[in-house]
Amino acid sequence: MVKCQVVMDALERIAPKRLAEDWDNPGLLVGAFNQDIRKILVCLDVSDAVVEQAVKTGANMIVAHHPLIFKGIKKIRTDLPLGARLQNLLKHDIAVAAAHTNLDIAVGGVNDVLAEAIGLGKLSTFVITSQEEDGTVESLGRIGSLPAPMEVTDFARQIREALPTEHVRLVNAGPRPVRKVALCSGSGAEFIQKAAFMGADAYVTGDVKYHEAQTAVEMGMHVIDAGHFATEFPVVEVLCERLAAELAEYHMEVIADTESGDFFTIV
Ligand SMILES: [Zn+2]
DSSP states (O other): OEEHHHHHHHHHHHSOGGGSOTTOOOEEEESOTTOEEOEEEEESSOOHHHHHHHHHHTOOEEEESSOSOOSOOSOOOTTSHHHHHHHHHHHTTOEEEEOOHHHHHSTTSHHHHHHHHTTOEEEEEEEEEEEOTTSOEEEEEEEEEEEEEEOHHHHHHHHHHHTTOSOOEEEOOSSOOEEEEEEEEEEOGGGHHHHHHTTOSEEEEEOOOHHHHHHHHHTTOEEEEOOHHHHHTHHHHHHHHHHHHHTGGGTOEEEEOOSOOOSOOOO
16 A cells, blocks of 8 residues: 555656646546555546446556546536546545646657557657757657558558557558658647658558548658557556556556447447
8 A cells, every 4th residue: 555645656757747738637636645545547538437447446546548637627517427427436535647648748658659569660759849958859749660661551450450449540642651650649630741741651640530631641641540549548558567667666556447448439
């Protein structure tokens, strides 16, 4: 058992809050820093199913990628999903923390996990979010390269096999082989032009819309939309292992959500 503060310090070492975007809401969102934590459940979203999983397994802290509370709330209506969930969490004394864009940006975070999963090496920064005086540069997304050029359909299949999804959507921009790849986990379609300008042969992200796909084709760059869920979910297991390692001296039990899936299914 450790104090919640100790868990938050461990999370800070993995995904420092200063890396987060201004609009984001990472950190401890429910619970108390002086609360005793027995067991931690790591997940992407704090869904009702995840809260049930925590109750069932005896986890009294949930560490999620997506913040449960994003904007200011003016009422806690327990007949609505968020209010009911907050009530359930408080009733069971379950603390909730989030590491969102700070975990996207952090070294070894969501984007690095995605890059490794889909076979990219020689990673460098993509969308710069901060630049320190000592020369340290932080970025959302990564640019990397494949060991050898590939046909884009083969690359799309490779991504499908690597990620927790049964399909990916390929925006094929023509016969251009793929070697240099830009990526942004989750919803990264806003960076399509930037990826093209940086010379990427293909861009991997989720949540791409029709006209965004059109832009990519017009700029001669392939896009592989592997889905918001599938591009982010692999970090859950990694974050679970890293938290367990950070808290090893306390023998803290950290488990990963293995039950959640994508909202989208194909029929
Ligand atoms: Zn996301």
